Amino acid sequence: MTIRIVLADDHRMLRDALVNMLSAETDLDVVAVAGDGPSTFDLVREHAPDVLIVDVGMPEMNGVEVAQRVHTHFPKTRILALSGYTDKRFVQEMFKAGAAGYVTKAAAASDLPRAVREVARGKLYLCPGVTGSIVADLLPTSSGSPPPLSVLTAREREVLRMLADGERSLAIAESMSISLATVEVHRRNIMRKLDLHTIAELTKYAIREGLSSV
Amino acid sequence: MTIRIVLADDHRMLRDALVNMLSAETDLDVVAVAGDGPSTFDLVREHAPDVLIVDVGMPEMNGVEVAQRVHTHFPKTRILALSGYTDKRFVQEMFKAGAAGYVTKAAAASDLPRAVREVARGKLYLCPGVTGSIVADLLPTSSGSPPPLSVLTAREREVLRMLADGERSLAIAESMSISLATVEVHRRNIMRKLDLHTIAELTKYAIREGLSSV
DNA sequence: GTGACTCTACCGGTTTACCGGTAGTCACCC
DNA sequence: GGGTGACTACCGGTAAACCGGTAGAGTCAC
Numbered sequence: 001m002t003i004r005i006v007l008a009d010d011h012r013m014l015r016d017a018l019v020n021m022l023s024a025e026t027d028l029d030v031v032a033v034a035g036d037g038p039s040t041f042d043l044v045r046e047h048a049p050d051v052l053i054v055d056v057g058m059p060e061m062n063g064v065e066v067a068q069r070v071h072t073h074f075p076k077t078r079i080l081a082l083s084g085y086t087d088k089r090f091v092q093e094m095f096k097a098g099a100a101g102y103v104t105k106a107a108a109a110s111d112l113p114r115a116v117r118e119v120a121r122g123k124l125y126l127c128p129g130v131t132g133s134i135v136a137d138l139l140p141t142s143s144g145s146p147p148p149l150s151v152l153t154a155r156e157r158e159v160l161r162m163l164a165d166g167e168r169s170l171a172i173a174e175s176m177s178i179s180l181a182t183v184e185v186h187r188r189n190i191m192r193k194l195d196l197h198t199i200a201e202l203t204k205y206a207i208r209e210g211l212s213s214v
Numbered sequence: 215m216t217i218r219i220v221l222a223d224d225h226r227m228l229r230d231a232l233v234n235m236l237s238a239e240t241d242l243d244v245v246a247v248a249g250d251g252p253s254t255f256d257l258v259r260e261h262a263p264d265v266l267i268v269d270v271g272m273p274e275m276n277g278v279e280v281a282q283r284v285h286t287h288f289p290k291t292r293i294l295a296l297s298g299y300t301d302k303r304f305v306q307e308m309f310k311a312g313a314a315g316y317v318t319k320a321a322a323a324s325d326l327p328r329a330v331r332e333v334a335r336g337k338l339y340l341c342p343g344v345t346g347s348i349v350a351d352l353l354p355t356s357s358g359s360p361p362p363l364s365v366l367t368a369r370e371r372e373v374l375r376m377l378a379d380g381e382r383s384l385a386i387a388e389s390m391s392i393s394l395a396t397v398e399v400h401r402r403n404i405m406r407k408l409d410l411h412t413i414a415e416l417t418k419y420a421i422r423e424g425l426s427s428v
Numbered sequence: 429g430t431g432a433c434t435c436t437a438c439c440g441g442t443t444t445a446c447c448g449g450t451a452g453t454c455a456c457c458c
Numbered sequence: 459g460g461g462t463g464a465c466t467a468c469c470g471g472t473a474a475a476c477c478g479g480t481a482g483a484g485t486c487a488c
Contacts, residue, residue: 011298016323017231068487084225109230153434166414169474181437184476189434191476199475200380203417204428207276213307213418367464383444395467398446403464405446413445430488437481444475450468457462 003120006032006047008040008066009055009082018053018112025113037066044070049077050120053112056083056094057150064097071098078119082112084148091126101125149209151193157211159186163199164206217334220246220261222254222280223269223296232267232326239327251280258284263291264334267326268313270297270304276428278311279421285312292333296326305340315339363423365407371425373400377413378420 005022007030009015019030031047034040037058044052052070056063067079080101081094091102101119103111107127118125152160155176162172169187173180196202206212219236221244223229233244245261248254251272258266266284270277281293294315295308305316315333317325321341332339366374369390376386383397390397410416420426 011228011319013296013317013319013321013323013326014225014228014231017228017235020323021231021234082227103227105225105227107227109227109234112227155435164414166412166418168412178435179437180474181439182435185436187475188477198380198382199413200378200417203414204380204421207418207421207428209271213278213304369465392465393467394444395469396465399466401445402447432486432488434483434485436483439480440478442475442477444473446473447471449470451466452468453466454464455462456464458460 002027002029003051003116004047004049005030005051005053005116006034006040006043006049006077007053008034008037008043008058008063009053010035010058011055018109021109022113022116028113028116037062040066041069041073044074044077048074051078051080051116053080053082053116054099056081057148062150064093067094067097067099078122080115080119080125095124103127149211152190156186156190156193159183160190160202160206161211163187163190164203164212216241216243217265217330218261218263219244219265219267219330220248220254220257220263220291221267222248222251222257222272222277223267224249224272225269232323235323236327236330242327242330251276254280255283255287258288258291262288265292265294265330267294267296267330270295270308278307279424281308281311281313292336294329294333294339317341363425366404370400370404370407373397374404374416374420375425377401377404378417378426 005028007015007019007022009018012035015033015035019033022028022030031049032043034043040052040054054063054066054070058066063081063083067081070077070079078101079094079097079099080103081099082103082105083094084105094102100122101115101124103115103125104127111127115125115127149157158176159172162175167175169180169183173183176183190202191197194202194205196205203212219242221229221233221236223232226249229247229249233247236242236244245263246257248257254266254268268277268280272280277295277297281295284291284293292315293308293311293313294317295313296317296319297304297308298319308316314336315329315338317329317339318341325341329339329341363371372390373386376389381389383394383401387394387397404416405411408416408419410419417426421428
């Protein structure tokens with residue numbers, strides 16, 4: 001009994017490598033691959049896969065949105081989330097959006113076929129690295145990993161990048177054709193969402209997230 | 215003739231999948247894998263690989279720092295950067311840090327073995343997505359390397375470190391038992407000596423010089 | 429329609445950073 | 459002795475960041 005899979009991740013290298021690995025499993029068949037949300041939706045419609053593996057952090061239309069729409073329109077397709085983050089907010093969001101499984105990129109690659117088989121069988125799957133996050137709600141979030149970049153909107157990310165590149169607010173305002181006050185609003189939102197307090201902290205966050213270079 | 219590789223990426227799933235794929239090539243041998251900067255450096259020292267594949271966006275000690283250190287201490291190991299970004303600044307930073315190749319995660323997975331072979335042969339490699347205007351920009355930079363940390367006095371270095379750690383001037387004054395005005399003097403001296411203009415730039419300088427972590 | 433979110437913009441006010449300069453003391457070197 | 463740099467501290471003033479709040483318009487899901 002072959003499990004038919006659609007795989008969605010914006011990083012082609014990871015896609016290719018995972019397809020290569022999944023295809024080596026005799027009971028798994030990757031019928032389509034997608035690099036963004038909209039084409040993921042289209043391919044699910046076209047192929048009606050048993051399992052959709054979807055990257056949580058895809059740009060534009062992210063994994064949560066994809067999962068919501070696929071779950072609504074194609075409830076028979078089981079959704080397995082693939083994520084760079086163990087943060088429980090993302091786990092909860094994906095399950096709320098209709099996912100049946102959650103695997104992080106910190107997991108061993110060999111966990112993926114197992115996760116696929118579990119969700120295809122109608123079970124819920126959480127990879128070992130995130131079970132604690134969900135079960136132990138008592139853990140303080142301050143000791144967890146920093147918020148992901150995807151909590152920021154596109155405009156906020158742009159402001160973040162430019163601040164971290166050493167630009168002043170007035171220059172950013174001119175560059176983005178907005179008022180200084182709006183830059184300030186974005187900067188506040190960034191600081192609040194990411195719990196940062198100085199430009200030095202902000203700069204480091206941007207560097208860590210790959211948004212700005214050292 | 216086997217090319218010996220160390221692969222460094224904080225996402226284990228990608229690591230596993232890429233190792234799986236590279237190992238299928240008869241002339242490639244992944245001798246070690248690392249998930250962070252410091253252990254990457256240790257493994258390079260231990261294994262003396264022909265090629266280090268390093269993810270640019272690793273947390274804490276990122277790919278640029280890893281490349282700089284590996285290039286300085288193990289110049290025979292060729293460095294191939296693996297990155298989620300095609301932005302030319304990342305490319306420039308990695309080449310400046312000593313990398314011989316740059317492959318983005320948007321590239322096909324099949325590009326990776328080819329890139330490895332090219333850099334192992336002593337050639338420079340740029341994956342197709344970032345050639346073009348990048349090459350022109352890789353011409354020798356008119357600006358020289360930044361001033362060394364040794365142009366700063368001990369007190370100035372202390373102020374630099376604390377600013378880069380996200381402390382405010384008043385807190386630094388209290389911590390060092392000096393007046394706010396003196397902190398200001400030190401900050402000015404730092405900016406002048408290093409030709410920096412914003413705290414973001416200062417933070418990055420401190421990170422590059424190993425005075426503050428990301 | 430309603431609520432939430434995003435983007436835009438503003439107010440008044442405070443705090444901090446920044447910048448031109450000043451200067452004293454000390455240690456070191458010529 | 460004189461010059462220089464480091465460390466300390468200050469002046470008056472400006473620029474920028476920061477912070478409490480306000481609000482309208484557009485979009486989208488419910």
